[in-house]
Amino acid sequence: xxxxxxxxxxxxxxxxxxxxxxxxxxxxxxxxxxxxxxxxxxxxxxxxxxxxxxxxxxxxxxxxxxxxxxxxxxxxxxxxxxxxxxxxxxxxxxxxxxxxxxxxxxxxxxxxxxxxxxxxxxxxxxx
Amino acid sequence: xxxxxxxxxxxxxxxxxxxxxxxxxxxxxxxxxxxxxxxxxxxxxxxxxxxxxxxxxxxxxxxxxxxxxxxxxxxxxxxxxxxxxxxxxxxxxxxxxxxxxxxxxxxxxxxxxxxxxxxxxxxxxxx
DNA sequence: TGCACATCTGCAGAACTCTTCATATATCGA
DNA sequence: TCGATATATGAAGAGTTCTGCAGATGTGCA
Numbered sequence: 001x002x003x004x005x006x007x008x009x010x011x012x013x014x015x016x017x018x019x020x021x022x023x024x025x026x027x028x029x030x031x032x033x034x035x036x037x038x039x040x041x042x043x044x045x046x047x048x049x050x051x052x053x054x055x056x057x058x059x060x061x062x063x064x065x066x067x068x069x070x071x072x073x074x075x076x077x078x079x080x081x082x083x084x085x086x087x088x089x090x091x092x093x094x095x096x097x098x099x100x101x102x103x104x105x106x107x108x109x110x111x112x113x114x115x116x117x118x119x120x121x122x123x124x125x126x127x
Numbered sequence: 128x129x130x131x132x133x134x135x136x137x138x139x140x141x142x143x144x145x146x147x148x149x150x151x152x153x154x155x156x157x158x159x160x161x162x163x164x165x166x167x168x169x170x171x172x173x174x175x176x177x178x179x180x181x182x183x184x185x186x187x188x189x190x191x192x193x194x195x196x197x198x199x200x201x202x203x204x205x206x207x208x209x210x211x212x213x214x215x216x217x218x219x220x221x222x223x224x225x226x227x228x229x230x231x232x233x234x235x236x237x238x239x240x241x242x243x244x245x246x247x248x249x250x251x252x253x254x
Numbered sequence: 255t256g257c258a259c260a261t262c263t264g265c266a267g268a269a270c271t272c273t274t275c276a277t278a279t280a281t282c283g284a
Numbered sequence: 285t286c287g288a289t290a291t292a293t294g295a296a297g298a299g300t301t302c303t304g305c306a307g308a309t310g311t312g313c314a
Contacts, residue, residue: 009290011184011220019177019191028241029176030169036237037167041302042153042160049156050146057138058261064146071303073262092260092311093138102240106233110163113229114155136260168272185291198273200292219281219290255314262309271300278293284286 055097182224
C-alpha cells in the first residue's frame with residue numbers, strides 16, 4: 001500500500017495514474033452527466049423517444065406521455081435549455097423536434113437494447 | 128383539433144397512434160431511465176469511466192474520483208444493486224468491475240463523443 | 255376589440271438524492 | 285487474540301428536482 005501526493009492510500013498507483021491520464025476533464029464529465037441526467041427521468045425519456053420519429057406539438061406529447069400540459073412544457077423547457085430539442089412555432093402550436101445527434105444515438109441504442117431484452121424475456125413486454 | 132378517448136386534445140392523432148404503437152412499455156422506459164439516471168451523476172459517471180479499463184479497488188476509485196471512501200462505497204453499492212458493477216473480494220480489498228455490456232456501450236459512446244467535441248473545441252479541454 | 259385557445263412561466267410544497275458522520279463488519283499480521 | 289486496515293451501512297441534514305396551480309403571453313377568429 002502506498003500514499004499519493006495528497007496522503008491517500010493507493011493499492012495500484014500505476015493503474016490510478018493511467019486511468020487519470022485517460023480520464024476526460026471535469027467539465028466534460030459534468031456535461032456528459034448532464035445529458036445522461038436529462039435521459040434519466042422516465043417522462044422526459046418517453047418524451048424524447050416519442051420525438052425520435054419527428055416533430056410533435058406540446059399537446060400531442062402530453063397525450064403520449066400522460067403528463068399534464070404544464071409538466072410537459074416544463075420538461076420541454078429544460079430540454080430546450082440544454083439544446084436537446086428545438087422548437088418550431090406555427091400559429092398557436094409549438095412543434096418540438098429532437099435536435100441533438102448524440103442524444104439520438106444514445107436513445108437509439110437504448111431502445112434497441114430494450115427490444116433485444118424483450119426478445120430474450122418476452123414475458124416482460126407490456127400487456 | 129380532435130379529442131381522444133380520454134377527452135384530450137390532439138393535433139395529429141395518427142402520428143400519436145403510431146408513436147404509441149412503437150413506444151416501449153412503461154417498465155422498459157422505467158428501466159432505461161434508471162440506467163441513464165445512474166450515469167447522470169458526475170461522480171458515478173467518473174467512477175464508471177474509471178472502470179472501463181478494468182477492475183479497481185474502493186480506495187483507488189476514491190482517489191480517482193476525489194470522493195470520500197464512504198461516498199464511494201455508497202455509490203458503488205447503488206451501482207451494484209442495479210448490477211452495473213460487480214465485486215471481487217480479495218482479502219481486505221474489494222475490486223469492482225464494470226459488469227453491464229449495455230452500460231459499457233453507452234459509456235464508450237459518451238467518452239468518444241467528448242473526445243470528438245474536444246477535437247472540434249480544443250479550448251474546452253482541461254488545463 | 256374581445257374572447258378562446260395553446261403554450262409558457264414563477265412559485266411553493268412534496269419527494270427524492272447525495273454526502274457526512276458514526277459505527278459495524280471482516281480480514282490481516284503481530 | 286488484539287489492533288490496524290479496508291470496506292460497508294444507517295441515519296440525518298442540505299440541496300436539488302418535479303409537479304400542480306395560478307396567472308401571463310401570444311395567436312387566431314369573429
